[in-house]
Amino acid sequence: MNGLTWKYVLRRVGIYLLTIFISITLIFIISRAVPGDPVETMWRQLEMQKGQIEEIDVIIDHYKTLFGLNEPITVQYGKFLWNTIHFEFGVSYAHYPTPVSTMIKNALPWTLGLGLVTMFIIFLFGNGIGAIFGWERTPKFIKTIIPSGLLFTSIPSVLAALFLLSIFAKNLGWFPLAGAYSNEVTPGWNWPYIASVIKYGFLPALSILMVNIGWTVLGMRAMVVTIGGADYVRLAEAKGLKPFYILTQYTVRNALLPQLTSLALSMGGLISGQVLVESVFSYPGMGMLIFRAIREQDFPVIQATSFMFILITATSVLLIDLLYPLIDPRITHGGE
């Protein structure tokens, strides 16, 4: 069955659903944990800051019914759960009456695009470079670069983003300072637009890439070194196969599997990093949405965007985990 047993799939999907359920519940509990009523607190605060608001009680009551805050807590929870899994997040406070789902729909493609491209590059190049570093035939002087690369991995991507923005966008002026594409191009499938998107996305992608690729390189290098001594590699050598063929077809192929697991494990960190990097570059993705919503105290947007990020993380980990046994026939899950 190619190692993908029903028991494994069920357990994995079960954990996925449970993760989503726990997150929604956590968000619900946290948002209701504040003493007093969020709508009332917000409007009273607004009244204190901006002066008298006419018919404030009517407004508060309207919002309370709108958000269902007059109902018992269990009903509220049920509705919250139902709405969240249908991506109904209500309306934004700061940009009333824009539905939060519309804001997310506009930002989601940017976040997914940036994230997927970076992840793909990290996996492809990280493993490629790692394999070369670990290979016996690679010249020694190349291998000595490794220890300095290790230190890079500890820098949070947001700090790298600040440096890149300052050097390449502010001082050298090679790249734009903010945004996702130039005002002069019309969005669509045309070359100027695509070129502009790549140019604007380059620095954000680079800041995520340069700090996260290190772990992939190091992991792959260690795997290649370990597998290099395995019996089947020795056998392949004895058979007289070309060394590069052995590296790609024997060593790297087997090393890719654990690398996939470590990619799944690092997904949370990657995505959290992206939230911050988007804020630094004012990239119009969901990270920027959170950053702006925090400044505007727009709670529905903060909650919805955080939930979407949690959903993306959990889903991508699930996909990688389900991919894993499909690639590796040696592993049979749940067969103990």
Add this chain to the structure above:
Amino acid sequence: MKSRVVDRNSSKSEIAEKECRKKTFKSSPWKNPKLIIGATVLCVLVFCTLIGQFIWDKTLVNVGSSPLNLPPVGFEYRKQIGTWAHPLGTDNSGRDLLTLILVGLPHSLGIGFVAASIGLVIGILFGFSAGYLGGRVDDVIRLLSDTTMNIPALLILIIVQSVIPNADFFVMALLLSLFAWQSPTRVLRAQILSMKHSDYVKLAQLSGASDNEIMFKEIMPNLLPFLIAQLTAGTSYSVLVLVGVEVLGLGSQSKPSLGITLNNAINSSAILRGMWWWWGIPTIILIVVFMSLLLISVGLDEVSNPRLRNQ
């Protein structure tokens, strides 16, 4: 180091013996250069900030306590020349950057350390029970850690902090510890599983030691470097999340910190205005902290796992 030993290989047994003794002394696993460098840098940094708090005027963190937009000593920015009164410069609302670092760094590191310690204690309890006792206990603990592991701490903290804006030291540490126990639990469980069937554990079982005695008196001392490595990695992770939340503009505004300084710098477009010291100095300090924490944990991993050495 290896080649030096080979070079000096002498036919005289006396020298060889001496050399051998020297080697075992030199290659004591705790004399790991990564560990030593990382720990030294971190200790010096923490020591300096703690001493600095007594020497330097702490009220300079307050808004308007210093001149605005002052560059560091030896630099000039918009006709203002840096002075020794504010060696690292000031921000656009008159806060002294040196004071921000002196007060902010121990605070952030402290929160991270407490969070990681709580996480490690939970991790020890869960990991040991799951690995040693197995069965139902193992199932429940694994389910708990598997389901919560993929929730990024940063996002939950964003939601919490947006509702409770002024969380204090221990609330913050507790919140962070909710996401700091999964990794130690998993790693320790795996370690226990591999040690469970070793001879010394069997011997202890035969001599009638209880489960608790075996877990904490026999197995745990062997995992000491491993536990400290987990603690360092946990501290680093918690500080990372903390800084992330602060960069986004959350976290206690009454207490100065490096993350909030960065948020102020981003919001006031310090980069565009060319005030490099405002965002650059906190960034460099944070990078040094993260690098030394990484060196410590990698060094400790090498101490506990001989196979990682000399790679």
